[in-house]
Every structure is written in structure tokens, then in C-alpha cells.
Amino acid sequence: MNLRKYLKVYKKFLHTSLASELEYKTNILVDLITAILSLVGSIFLLSIFFQNSGYIGGWKFEQALIIQAIYTILNGITNTWFNPNLTEIVKHIREGTLDFVLLKPIDSQFFISLKKINPSGFLEIMLGFLLLFFCIRINQINLNLSFLTLSLITISCSICILYSLWFFISTTTIWFVKTWNAIEVLRSFLYIGRFPLSSFSFSLRIFFSVFIPIAFITTIPSEVFLGLSVFWKILLEIIVATIFLINSRKFWLFALKFYSSASS
């Protein structure tokens, strides 16, 4: 793989998608307001849950806010990259424009996963980081190199798991053509990631760890921030992320063999 070429192409992707989005100023403004209101609403909801009891699943409100911050960062990443690109796969397959992607001398998964960006998602990422820094202060977390490395590793793994899950569902479009509903179900499961895993019943914990690993996405990085993490959990998240990423790749290449293109 020619890294220089891929960086050059990604720079072009950034440029063209930013230019496309900036054509519609009002839309960006509405998206920005939605991002702020959504975060305020989520914190408000979380505070209601903690009103009667100081702890949920052994987590204090200030600690649970870390999960909310990580969720906001991941949701921002979802809105910036995953949503504009991965939902487009369905359109590409239904309308047959995937033909143009497959005939380019570039990796098709790279192309369809990163071609577009939604700049309003950046605000959500920034808000998430602001909330995270606020949480670091109120929880008196000591910032050091190992802590930062572990945070970076676990958040990167979360991004990989989320991307792979979404990409996997979008890829099934090659057989089922319409999979909007499955993506909506995934998004609604992601909302669950705003709450600590330990606040759920045992069966749900198993479900969200094994079948749809939402738990890995927010809870484990949050535990790292709070110094509650255990080594095996971090290792498990790395293994799960690697398996998911490799399989999403294999699944895409396998699915392409069944691509029949849309009729003209």
C-alpha cells in the first residue's frame, strides 16, 4: 500500500467533503445547535437517574459523566465519519454507483469508509473532550504517560469496534439491499453505552459484552480514566477490536464476490 498516495487522497477527501458541506451553511448551523442540545439533554437525563440514589451500578454521577464524555466523543466520530460514509454504502449498492468505487485503483473499503466527513460532528468531539477534561478535574485524576497511553489505546479500540459493527451491517446490503433498520437498531444500542455496564442485569451484561460489544466501547475506556481498569479487560478489548476489524475486512472482500451491480 502506497501510504503517501493514501494520505494525498485523504487530504482531497477532506477538502471536497468540507467544501460540499459548506455549500449549505444553515444545515451546518442546525447540526451544531443539535449537538449542543443533545449533550445538555443527555447530562440532564443522567442527573435525573442519579437524583434519588448517589450510585448506579457502583458509579457516582461524576464518574458516570466520564462515560457520557466518551460516548459524546464516539458519537461525534460516528457523526463525522461513520454516518456520512457507511450509510452511503447502502445507496452505492442500491443505485449501482459502487461500480465507480470498485473500478478505482484504490482500496474500496478505504474509499467508502472515509470519502465524506460531516464537519458538525467535530463540535461534538470537541464538546466530548471538554467534558472529559472537566471530569478529569472533578474526579481528581492524575494525568501521566501510562494513563494517557492506555486511554488512547482503549478509545482507539472502541472506535474500531464501533466502525466494524457498523461496516459489517452496511456490507450485508450486498445481499439484502436495504439494511437501514439494522443500522437504526445499532444506533439505539449505542445509547445504552452512556450508562455503566455494571448498572445492567447479568443477562444484559452478557448480551452487551458478547453479542453486541457495546460495553467495550464506553465502559472499559471510562474505567481506565477512573483507575478502575484491570489488565485482562484492556487486553480483551484489544483482542475484540482486532478480531472485529480483521473480520470486517474479510467480510467486505467476501461480500464483493456477490456484488451484482444495479441494472442500467
Added chain:
Amino acid sequence: MVKNIIDVKNLSKSFDISSKEPGLKGTIKHFFRRQTKSLKVIKDISFEIKEGEIVGFLGANGAGKTTILKMLCGLIYPSEGSILVSGYLPFRRKENFLKNITLIMGQKQQLIWDLPPIESFYLNASIYDLDKFEAKKRIKKLSEMLEIDEELFIPVRKLSLGQRMKSELLAALIHQPNILFLDEPTLGLDINAQRNLRKFLQKYNKETNATICLTSHYMKDITSLCKRVICVHEGEISYDGKLDLLLKKLSPVKEILIVCRSEEDAIKLENSGFTVKNKIKNEITIKIENNSITSSLKTILNNFDIEDLFINEPPIDEVIGKVLIKKDYDV
């Protein structure tokens, strides 16, 4: 000797197609128990295309032309048989193979809708690993050939269909491919835009010796660009050869309208042994076989007092129409 650039042997393709009965009952049945059957859309076809050739694929809707084109460029896996394009197995989609080909579809577009075409050109240039200077040079050359200039800087959504198609062509040719797959490139264009596009393709073929495989329902595209046609009927090749030979075989006679000086001459001509289609006063229409046109006209001009004459070619659409509905053409 010109080498083969496309080599297809015993190619077949089957698709699983689901069918549904009409009405609510049929819909419910279709939802719970989908009945699929395998449909062979391409049946054991073989052909070769030489470097620099322009070949037209003719056939009715659903005959399998686009499926052939998509297998040639590697979008669809063949079910049986082999394809070699420029020495590559297309469905492997190797980088060097993809740098050699392009696909242009009249009904689909790759340009970024909200941005001027120039942005899409530079994006494609980076994908094909062209530096900015080279990309600029190619865009300039192709835009001159396509006669587009200001349109390059207007958002795609505001361009006319003709301008958009020209821009699509430029985007698809920026990497200077030597094999072009064109699927109905003139679809929906007005007569002038169609002519300009054909002119451009001829020029491109002449300058670069690129091989062009074309499907079109506009006969003018085929007659002005392709010396050779491959007729596809229900997934089988019904004719593969020179277009003019096909036309000659399909319409072996020409109709000649002769205006005689007097009605007497017309009567004399009517009784001279030619096949007469009709006669109105001093105007007579006769049918002459293509291979005896010169000698027959010489006889008529020497023996009769002729005021004027018109040679009528049968309409090409009518002639080609026969190919689209018939399975075998023994030419």
C-alpha cells in the same frame, strides 16, 4: 499484426432472480418464502477484440450487453468461462489493470454533485497518483477536446445534462485509459451533444489508439463510431462482424426513385425487367440488388430519358431492429 486486447472464451453468467405473484397474498408469500430461480443471462459466448478497435454491442433491453461490459471491466464475477483484458483477469481488479480501463455509464454519475467538476477531476487525479502539474495538463487537453471551459467551475448540480456528460467523460479519462467501456453514453442527450460526444470519442480513439466497447440504443452512435458490432440476443451472440456487411445482408436491395421526362419513358422502364415497387405518372420506384447497382444504373441512364433519380437507403433503425429480435444471423 494487431494484438488482441480482449479475449473472451465460453463466458456464461447466471443470476439468482426472485419472482413475486401479484396482490397482497403474493406479497405476504414473497416476504416469508421467497422463490428464487437461477437465470442464465449470458450463455457461452466467445469473442476477441483487437487493440484500437471500436466495437458496438447491440441488443434489445435485457439482452445482456451491460452484463458483458461489467464482466469485462471486472465488476461482476463470471459464472463460467474465461476473460482476459489487457492480459489481466478483470475480476481480480489489480491496480495496473484498473489504471488501464474506464467505465462510463450514461445513467450514473461519479462527479461530486455539490461541487464544480474541477474538484472531482483533482480528486480522481490523486486516486490515479498523478501530480498536480500532470493533472492540470491533462485537464486542459481534455477540456479543449471536449470543448468545455467555464463549466469546469460551476457546481455539477447546475450543469445541463450535456455539460455534465462531458465532465463525466473528462473525470473518467483523466488517467488516460487505453480501454474504454461505454454504457449508453449519449442517453438523454440532445442531437448536438450526441454529435459532439461522438466526435470526441473518434478523436480520442485516433489520438490514443484506445480500444472502445460501446453499448447504445442510438443507431447513430453505432454507425458513426463502430466498424464492428456484436449483436447480443437473450445472452447469446447472434452476430459478430463488420457493421456494413450486416447492413448489406439485412437489406440486400436498395430502392431507387426515378423521375422520367415523360410517362411513356416510365412505362418503357416498367416493362424493361426491373422489379417495380410502384409507379405514379412519370415517377417510378424500382428495387435493385446492392451488388448490381452500378451496372443497373448505367443501363437505365443509357437507355431512358431520365430527369432525376434518388437512391433510398432503408432506415438503419429498421434494419438493426431485425437483429434485435432474431436469434441467428448467418452472415
